[in-house]
Amino acid sequence: MAVAKRATAALAHLKKIREVSKCSAALRGAAVEGDAGGGGCGCGSGRTGMSVRRCRVVVVGGGVSGLAAADHLAAHGQRDFLLLEARSRIGGRVVAIPLGSQRVELGANWIHGVLGNPMFELAIANGLVDVLNSPKPHRVIAATELGRQVPFDLLQEIYEAYVCFLKRCEEYFICQYLPPPDINSVGEHINLETALYLDKIPESEEKRMRRLIFECLLKRETCISGCHSMNEIDLLELGSYTELQGGNIVLPSGYSAILEPIVRRIPPENIIKSCPVKTIRWGTVTGSIQSPTDSGIDDPGNESDDSDKTVIDDSPNATPLEGGAKPLEHLKHKLRPANVEIVCENGDIIHADHVICTLPLGVLKEQASAIFQPPLPKYKTESIERLLYGTVDKIFLYYDRPFLNPTISEVLMLWEPHSDDPTDIPANWYRKIYSFSKVSDTILLGWISGKEAEYMETLPSETVSSKCTEILRKFLNDPFVPEPQKCVCTSWHKQPYSRGSYTAIAVGASQIDIEQIAQPLYTNRQKKPTMLFAGEHTHSNFYSTVHGAYLSGRTAAQQLLLPEEGQEVVLECNETSDLSTWIQGMSMQ
Incomplete structure (x- = not known):
């Protein structure tokens, strides 16, 4: 019963x-x-x-x-x-939109490195990389607020010194020696190196130009690192990021083309x-x-x-x-x-x-x-x-016709020093834009980071467009720079499902x-x-x-796919022909 x-x-x-x-x-x-x-x-x-x-x-x-x-x-x-x-x-932070007759990438821009990079392998396997296409020459100019162009030799000298300073910062991660007392951030260390470098040069207009170039490169570094200031980035941890060899690769059809495979x-x-x-x-x-x-x-x-x-x-x-x-x-x-x-x-x-x-x-x-x-x-x-999870935004300016010298691919802006008081950001946010580069003959791209980027996201696109036109006319010393037909600004901080751009070690x-x-x-x-x-x-x-x-x-x-009991491990690299899949398979064991 x-x-x-x-x-x-x-x-x-x-x-x-x-x-x-x-x-x-x-x-x-x-x-x-x-x-x-x-x-x-x-x-x-x-x-x-x-x-x-x-x-x-x-x-x-x-x-x-x-x-x-x-x-x-x-x-x-x-x-x-x-x-x-x-x-x-x-796609998350990989997304493209049409702008005029072209498409622009609002998020990820480059494949960073070739050797061991699964994104490059995926792009090669799916015909997304044009191996026969030789890149266009990249000519950069740097100009002051008065429209004076800096000699290229001077720009190259400071850039090479800056790269050397940055590499010394990276070495602390793998070496046993410690930085100078009270130097905890990358920004503090580079500013110290810059001061020592400039102390050897007598006061002159060229010394002032050198200082402005260093400051411009530090602003550029905030966009690379994803922070408001390089004083936020931990000095001892900068070298923890592994840079893959091969440079930055741009896919002809845009980074977002990698999503389909x-x-x-x-x-x-x-x-x-x-x-x-x-x-x-x-x-x-x-x-x-x-x-x-x-x-x-x-x-x-x-x-x-x-x-x-x-x-x-x-x-x-x-x-x-x-x-x-x-x-x-x-x-x-x-x-x-x-x-x-x-x-x-x-x-x-x-x-x-x-x-x-x-x-x-x-x-x-x-x-x-x-x-x-x-x-x-x-x-x-x-x-x-x-x-740290900082904000890096893009400003796209679309024109109906080309106006920038066809031999120029990027314009660096050497802003005069100004107050770092956060209350000044509404009045001076645009001074964080360190350059405008060519996406095509009719599209320019500006970069901005940190608190200034967050403030820019609150502004109407017409306000940003007018300010960018004012900047270009000033630094190019050309009052006839046209207004763009359209201005598109990203808003990664404001987006509820991203709330910023990418990670850095504070x-x-x-x-x-x-x-x-x-x-x-x-x-x-x-x-x-x-x-x-x-x-x-x-x-x-x-x-x-x-x-x-x-x-x-x-x-x-x-x-979740690994067996619960120990079994013979077979590493397979069916999807790609390069090294990263094999290395990744090893790291999973």
């Missing part, structure tokens, strides 16, 4: 599970049909209903690191995953756009429905026969039924708990075994305490706070902070991580780069 009662109860429970499964599947189907933008659970599609679904892996963020993780899973036959992207597009293998139905994540609950979520798809990623090894996750009696002493079968053996089913619950802003819920979080560092700084439940470990939140932070953010988190007795982290801010050598983001995404996905 007891067995019969248990059998009846189990059948009723199974029936309930099937009904919930059908309901969840129906919601999934309705969501896919209702999202014309390529999407999944229907987040952002205007629905007010709530759906609940289950998958093995959720990738939060559809930037390059998230796409690389999803591509790596798909390439190895793991299809039971979802990629959630808050924007209506994928990355996305190609990802099933479109696995990408859910316009789906901001509100909460990530990482820990066992009871009562989750068994995923119907076996992805090949091992189940969490934390179930036991006597746990409350087992919903039927499967003891060896159970009374046999007709035919010798044990009670309900053919209907045996276990409720497998989810380790993660993702709550989307529209109320949709996704249960998963693992989550790969690729939220940018700027978003983590602003929202980590609200997103993660329970809160992230203290060591991780402290590292998030210590690292004074007091270190490479260890990047490694601590990248550290995966486990729950219960799981052998594989519950939550993994990826993004350029999680790569300790290639932070601030697209290839760092890409490699971190692949590494996170690979951790």
